[in-house]
Amino acid sequence: MAEVLVVGSGAAGVHYALSALERGYRVTMLDVGYERPASVAPEASFLELREQLPDPLTYFLGERGKGVVYPGVGASYYGLPPSKEYVFRIPEAHRTRSRGITPSQSFARGGLAEAWTAGSYTWDDHDLADAPIGYDDLRPHYAEVAERIGVGGADDDLAEFIPFDAPYLPPLDPDPHSALLLRRYAKRRERLHRKLGFYMGRSRVATLSRPHRGRHGCAQLGRCLWGCPNEALYSPLFTLRECQAHPAFDYRPGVLVTHVEFGDDGRATAVVGRRAGERVRIATERVVLAAGALGSTRIVLDSRYRHHGRIETATGLMDNRQVHVPFLTWSRMGAEVETASYQFHHLAFGIRRPDPRDYVHGQITTLRAAALHPIVQNLPLDTPSALAVFQRLRGGLAVANVNLRDTRRADSIATLRPGPEGDPGELVLDYVSAPTEADAAARAVADLKRALRHLGCWVPPGMTRTLPKGTSVHYAGTLPMTPRPEPLGTDADGRLWEHPNLFVVDGAVLPALPAKNHTFTLMANAARVAARTLPRR
Ligand SMILES: Cc1cc2nc3c(=O)[nH]c(=O)nc-3n(C[C@H](O)[C@H](O)[C@H](O)COP(=O)(O)OP(=O)(O)OC[C@H]3O[C@@H](n4cnc5c(N)ncnc54)[C@H](O)[C@@H]3O)c2cc1C
Ligand code: SF4
Numbered sequence: 001m002a003e004v005l006v007v008g009s010g011a012a013g014v015h016y017a018l019s020a021l022e023r024g025y026r027v028t029m030l031d032v033g034y035e036r037p038a039s040v041a042p043e044a045s046f047l048e049l050r051e052q053l054p055d056p057l058t059y060f061l062g063e064r065g066k067g068v069v070y071p072g073v074g075a076s077y078y079g080l081p082p083s084k085e086y087v088f089r090i091p092e093a094h095r096t097r098s099r100g101i102t103p104s105q106s107f108a109r110g111g112l113a114e115a116w117t118a119g120s121y122t123w124d125d126h127d128l129a130d131a132p133i134g135y136d137d138l139r140p141h142y143a144e145v146a147e148r149i150g151v152g153g154a155d156d157d158l159a160e161f162i163p164f165d166a167p168y169l170p171p172l173d174p175d176p177h178s179a180l181l182l183r184r185y186a187k188r189r190e191r192l193h194r195k196l197g198f199y200m201g202r203s204r205v206a207t208l209s210r211p212h213r214g215r216h217g218c219a220q221l222g223r224c225l226w227g228c229p230n231e232a233l234y235s236p237l238f239t240l241r242e243c244q245a246h247p248a249f250d251y252r253p254g255v256l257v258t259h260v261e262f263g264d265d266g267r268a269t270a271v272v273g274r275r276a277g278e279r280v281r282i283a284t285e286r287v288v289l290a291a292g293a294l295g296s297t298r299i300v301l302d303s304r305y306r307h308h309g310r311i312e313t314a315t316g317l318m319d320n321r322q323v324h325v326p327f328l329t330w331s332r333m334g335a336e337v338e339t340a341s342y343q344f345h346h347l348a349f350g351i352r353r354p355d356p357r358d359y360v361h362g363q364i365t366t367l368r369a370a371a372l373h374p375i376v377q378n379l380p381l382d383t384p385s386a387l388a389v390f391q392r393l394r395g396g397l398a399v400a401n402v403n404l405r406d407t408r409r410a411d412s413i414a415t416l417r418p419g420p421e422g423d424p425g426e427l428v429l430d431y432v433s434a435p436t437e438a439d440a441a442a443r444a445v446a447d448l449k450r451a452l453r454h455l456g457c458w459v460p461p462g463m464t465r466t467l468p469k470g471t472s473v474h475y476a477g478t479l480p481m482t483p484r485p486e487p488l489g490t491d492a493d494g495r496l497w498e499h500p501n502l503f504v505v506d507g508a509v510l511p512a513l514p515a516k517n518h519t520f521t522l523m524a525n526a527a528r529v530a531a532r533t534l535p536r537r
Helices: 011-022 044-051 056-061 080-086 135-149 176-196 236-244 292-309 373-378 381-396 439-455 519-533
Strands: 004-007 027-031 096-098 197-201 249-253 254-262 266-275 277-283 285-287 321-329 347-351 360-366 396-406 413-419 426-430 501-505
Touching: 004 011, 004 292, 011 027, 011 135, 011 236, 011 519, 027 360, 044 056, 135 236, 135 519, 176 321, 176 347, 176 360, 176 439, 197 439, 236 249, 254 292, 285 292, 292 347, 292 413, 292 501, 321 381, 321 439, 347 439, 360 439, 381 396, 396 439
Parallel strands: 004 027, 004 285, 027 249, 096 426, 285 501
Antiparallel strands: 197 347, 254 266, 266 277, 321 396, 347 360, 360 396, 413 426
8 A cells, every 4th residue: 555645746746755755754656757858969059959960950840840839819939849749748548628728738757847947936925815824834845945956046126026035046147138137127226116116136947057966057058948958957857866766765657547536434545547558546545636736636526526426616727827028129139149048037027016916927038049930920021031130139139928916716617527437537627817817917018018118128019929828837726725624625735625635736726826937836835735744754
């Protein structure tokens, strides 16, 4: 019999597992666990890779150009390359249907964070206002996780909104464009604070500026989007590796969990799944779901349906609204661009709001080696002219990614369509945006544009993109921590009220979703739940 059985090797699952192992427990982890392909030419920079690969086009753009991002009303300014296809591969038996949201799910070893951009931000008491826990409950676990994964950051103006008291590493050296924006911000900051409530600083990223826990510091290879070959960019795989070095850890990939079995008293007794078409059943003392907010919700709904025969509806599905705002810094036009450099954001910003829970959060990525087709193709010119203009503009181009908070609402739901015996039930999602969201997004973008003007930047008309719901991949809220027992709620430790040995440690338990990216909080909360519910042996 398993002592602690964790489902999922993503950010939440591995930090729960490592904490449980450190506290003296035996941990079994079930996972579909599609594997990352081996890195090609790990020492090569972006340009060297282009020269060394026998078929660079297929590596960068995929067979038949599948990895090209085409322009469109909803198109993002970032695309995902073919080398990341394994992250979003879906097992044949797993089905989701959705309306109002386009969800991304991962069955990879390491989960969605195999493709993330590593933005790692602590939440404060305003962000946690709807939760039965506060910042002080998470503080030691933010510190613990920051030490495990290595987060770079600076104690700057953003610390007023994003507490800065974990053991952060120095941030990466900013690229010249980001450094210029920071210098301009420093000269105008008081005016920007007073007039617009606009604050800027370094983004906090789980990318190593120096060697840490056996991993290399960033070598500025410029291959972040295709997959960092030297482990500078954090992935849960590295924490999984630490777990695997532990004799009390048993990792079992290749298992698609369908449901949990319960006894008459509601306690979980076993986890059931499929491996290569065969049924797998593992008896256990405790189950910890870390299958991603959507995956864990599906497992809970399916398990309860098989137990009592009722199809239930989980309310409160959330995801941040994201808006991409491309802009140009005039004085950088014609400047050289170093393609062998870190590709993701160096800068973050916040916009203060009268209600602190409405704080707007964003990150700025200056464009270097990333695929840029949507910008080129959106220019009102033929392609050769657009490319020529683009070469000239490139040194001054950047994209601000604006994030808005989301709240739980009764009309945004997740429910189940039961599948044939042995198959997982189908997850059905129906998302309805908050009626105030479009106005909040328009205000945030207007304030950002004003702030950018103060920084000497120009936002070209018609290129701002409101991304479809689901694109931020910050799903949450369907099995929330509730102050009182509810059938699909959990207590403050993520324990389902009706199933005392079944825990959920991913985004499903969050009762609110502030604008700041949530994965650092998921990892810290998973470590917190392990610490609170597993007495040290
Ligand atoms: C392009 C991109 C950029 C992002 N950037 C950021 C960022 O900068 N900052 C940030 O905070 N977040 C970011 N995110 C979101 C972040 O990646 C996720 O919030 C985080 O990885 C979720 O972790 P998780 O552990 O909850 O679940 P997941 O990562 O979804 O992991 C789920 C795990 O469960 C397993 N699993 C699922 N169902 C089953 C089943 N039925 N049986 C067995 N195993 C199962 C999977 O194999 C996987 O291992 C980004 C995401 C993407 C895609
Ligand atoms: S994080 Fe990006 S720039 Fe740094 S070493 Fe990895 S691929 Fe290269």
